[in-house]
Amino acid sequence: MSKVYIALQDNDESRYLVEAIQADNPTAEILYMPAMIRIEAQNFLVVKRASVEEVMGRDWDVQEIHLNLITLGGNVDEDDEQLTLTWNQ
Amino acid sequence: MPVRAITPDYCGEMKDKVENFHGNQIVYVGWDHHLMFCAAFAYPLPPETPFRVLRDQVMPEAFSLHPQWESIDWEQTTWLLDGAPFVPQLDTGLQAQGIGHKSLLRFQTPELKGYQNAGV
Amino acid sequence: MAAKKLNIKDKYRLLTRDLDWEFSYQDRKQAFPFEEFEGIKITDWSQWEDPFRLTMDAYWKYQAEKERKLYAIFDAFAQNNGQLNISDPRYVNALKIFLTGVSPLEYQAFQGFAHTGRQFSGVGARVACQMQAIDELRHVQTQIHAMSHYNKFFDGLQDWSHMHDRVWYLSVPKSFFNDARAAGPFEFMVAIGFSFEYVLTNLLFVPFMSGAAYNGDMATVTFGFSAQSDEARHMTLGLEVIKFLLEQHEDNIPIVQKWIDKWFWRGTRLLTIVAMMMDYMLPNKVMSWKEAWEVYFEEAGGALFKDLARYGIRMPKYADLIEQEKEHISHQAWWTFYTHGHAAGFHTWIPTDEELDWLSEKYPHTFDQYYRPRWELAKAMEAKGERFYTKALPQLCTTCQIPMLFTEMDDPTQIAYRESLYQGERYHFCSDGCKDIFDEEPEKYIHSWLPVHQIFQGQCGGPEVEDILRDYYRMNVGADNLDMKGSPDEARWKLWKGVA
Numbered sequence: 114m115s116k117v118y119i120a121l122q123d124n125d126e127s128r129y130l131v132e133a134i135q136a137d138n139p140t141a142e143i144l145y146m147p148a149m150i151r152i153e154a155q156n157f158l159v160v161k162r163a164s165v166e167e168v169m170g171r172d173w174d175v176q177e178i179h180l181n182l183i184t185l186g187g188n189v190d191e192d193d194e195q196l197t198l199t200w201n202q
Numbered sequence: 203m204p205v206r207a208i209t210p211d212y213c214g215e216m217k218d219k220v221e222n223f224h225g226n227q228i229v230y231v232g233w234d235h236h237l238m239f240c241a242a243f244a245y246p247l248p249p250e251t252p253f254r255v256l257r258d259q260v261m262p263e264a265f266s267l268h269p270q271w272e273s274i275d276w277e278q279t280t281w282l283l284d285g286a287p288f289v290p291q292l293d294t295g296l297q298a299q300g301i302g303h304k305s306l307l308r309f310q311t312p313e314l315k316g317y318q319n320a321g322v
Numbered sequence: 323m324a325a326k327k328l329n330i331k332d333k334y335r336l337l338t339r340d341l342d343w344e345f346s347y348q349d350r351k352q353a354f355p356f357e358e359f360e361g362i363k364i365t366d367w368s369q370w371e372d373p374f375r376l377t378m379d380a381y382w383k384y385q386a387e388k389e390r391k392l393y394a395i396f397d398a399f400a401q402n403n404g405q406l407n408i409s410d411p412r413y414v415n416a417l418k419i420f421l422t423g424v425s426p427l428e429y430q431a432f433q434g435f436a437h438t439g440r441q442f443s444g445v446g447a448r449v450a451c452q453m454q455a456i457d458e459l460r461h462v463q464t465q466i467h468a469m470s471h472y473n474k475f476f477d478g479l480q481d482w483s484h485m486h487d488r489v490w491y492l493s494v495p496k497s498f499f500n501d502a503r504a505a506g507p508f509e510f511m512v513a514i515g516f517s518f519e520y521v522l523t524n525l526l527f528v529p530f531m532s533g534a535a536y537n538g539d540m541a542t543v544t545f546g547f548s549a550q551s552d553e554a555r556h557m558t559l560g561l562e563v564i565k566f567l568l569e570q571h572e573d574n575i576p577i578v579q580k581w582i583d584k585w586f587w588r589g590t591r592l593l594t595i596v597a598m599m600m601d602y603m604l605p606n607k608v609m610s611w612k613e614a615w616e617v618y619f620e621e622a623g624g625a626l627f628k629d630l631a632r633y634g635i636r637m638p639k640y641a642d643l644i645e646q647e648k649e650h651i652s653h654q655a656w657w658t659f660y661t662h663g664h665a666a667g668f669h670t671w672i673p674t675d676e677e678l679d680w681l682s683e684k685y686p687h688t689f690d691q692y693y694r695p696r697w698e699l700a701k702a703m704e705a706k707g708e709r710f711y712t713k714a715l716p717q718l719c720t721t722c723q724i725p726m727l728f729t730e731m732d733d734p735t736q737i738a739y740r741e742s743l744y745q746g747e748r749y750h751f752c753s754d755g756c757k758d759i760f761d762e763e764p765e766k767y768i769h770s771w772l773p774v775h776q777i778f779q780g781q782c783g784g785p786e787v788e789d790i791l792r793d794y795y796r797m798n799v800g801a802d803n804l805d806m807k808g809s810p811d812e813a814r815w816k817l818w819k820g821v822a
Contacts, residue, residue: 115625148535264714321735
């Protein structure tokens with residue numbers, strides 16, 4: 114088991130993203146650092162369009178995550194519905 | 203294969219051969235376990251420079267800033283030339299006693315352990 | 323009836339498959355002449371897939387939005403005299419290193435990816451390299467714009483691209499990228515796309531930038547994070563490159579492993595300067611270099627290599643040594659610059675007592691034993707009015723071009739010396755890692771432009787060090803260099819802040 118992670122700029126939109134990520138990944142750990150939020154999970158993390166739209170109350174395109182993304186670790190897979198990070202171990 | 207290149211038999215130009223130093227050769231000198239100086243020093247010197255001149259006229263400018271420089275007993279000091287034990291001949295030229303271009307001289311003063319005995 | 327909206331998988335397929343064409347009257351090998359000489363075997367380029375499936379329309383849309391956000395912050399920063407809100411004027415010296423040492427590498431990365439993209443016959447890889455080339459160009463531009471504001475108020479930022487080509491310590495980053503760009507396209511991708519982007523740029527753009535925010539520099543943290551959001555894509559590309567090469571042919575595995583060994587070592591050496599920036603140049607501390615290294619190299623890199631083990635790839639050579647060095651290199655590097663502060667294009671200083679205590683706390687195994695005594699010596703000399711500047715030029719490593727300042731990990735007060743003989747000529751190295759790289763391809767490194775040797779050959783003007791600094795490096799001697807104490811930067815800051 115290894116940690117996948119995603120770091121987001123600490124701003125208004127990211128607060129919704131974090132809320133959605135927390136809901137879909139209950140074991141994920143959220144770390145607040147100056148100007149950034151780092152989210153870590155064991156082997157797998159998902160960001161779901163539907164969950165983000167639910168908390169934002171508007172349409173949200175998965176690719177919009179690039180606007181607030183700082184960095185990530187893990188094998189990426191992205192389509193219209195979700196972004197996933199995975200370690201195959 | 204000395205290089206992986208798209209040009210067959212590619213050769214680099216040797217930038218630091220002795221001919222490029224206008225009659226000098228490069229000699230490096232380092233004082234082991236004295237890290238007030240972060241690295242060995244590089245000196246461009248004529249190959250016939252006597253060792254005594256290197257030690258007593260060239261080295262002091264930089265090395266003498268060390269508080270232990272004055273305490274060095276050169277009789278007790280040991281030397282390595284390019285990694286092998288070496289006894290310098292003070293009145294012989296560098297090249298004549300095997301100190302070549304880009305040779306590294308290191309000296310050890312085991313009784314002096316650096317500032318605060320910390321290898322500094 | 324309106325056309326059905328394409329999903330991103332379909333859009334990506336249209337861009338990266340259907341835009342390619344067969345060569346009817348030209349030999350494909352002649353069109354892509356760089357593709358074979360490195361020994362890498364590609365059997366099927368169509369297996370290439372960008373996991374983000376980014377297409378050009380989406381790329382322009384989101385990049386434009388990132389730029390708008392970024393420049394709004396630059397404007398606000400300038401309009402509010404943001405330079406007055408930084409924690410301490412010493413901090414700006416980290417930006418001087420960034421602009422002279424890092425930003426020009428972004429431009430080299432742009433050149434490298436533009437060339438590499440042209441040389442791949444697979445269209446997916448070509449598109450990804452094209453986007454990355456444009457990203458890198460954006461990074462150098464935004465960094466210049468962000469730091470141009472500081473140039474109005476602080477010394478040392480005025481002639482960064484000239485300095486990058488000439489100043490002794492800047493040959494370290496410059497030669498690193500020259501080495502990568504002079505390699506074939508696949509090695510370049512493993513060097514920069516994978517080794518550098520996946521593990522090492524994180525250390526610069528994440529904890530250091532978080533530190534910039536913590537020191538009140540909103541302009542820098544914003545360009546940093548904005549750049550790193552592109553890097554997140556680059557990292558993903560880097561990992562895909564590796565997996566793609568390893569899946570294409572088993573003969574690729576030993577070649578890729580050798581490149582990983584080389585470029586992790588080279589990258590680790592290069593990051594010595596970032597280690598020093600984090601531990602010594604951020605007045606407000608976020609985390610130590612050692613802690614950052616543990617998160618982004620050991621933990622993130624460790625997970626990565628566990629994932630790659632199934633292809634037969636192991637951790638980079640000397641990973642165990644690298645782990646020990648994290649306790650030492652930042653201290654060794656800052657001492658080197660402190661003692662060469664007369665020849666640096668930024669200011670240096672003795673850490674404050676509180677900072678020395680912070681270093682003791684963060685480096686309990688090494689700092690008090692090996693490094694605090696150096697600062698005690700510097701303090702004693704300064705108190706006597708003899709601020710210490712080294713009076714001779716240092717020996718350099720032929721491969722990484724860093725002064726030979728690294729020590730043996732089993733004897734940390736002894737400089738590590740390694741050497742090789744090649745065609746009767748002696749070459750010196752700071753480490754086994756740098757020696758291995760030379761021994762593998764000596765013809766590439768015998769023409770290293772080593773600044774100390776170039777000075778002795780008379781190629782850099784002179785004869786005095788001050789002549790070289792002023793005329794060849796174009797430093798404003800007495801303003802850009804020397805100690806922070808007594809500098810014009812310090813005097814102006816005190817004036818602005820109304821302190822005596």
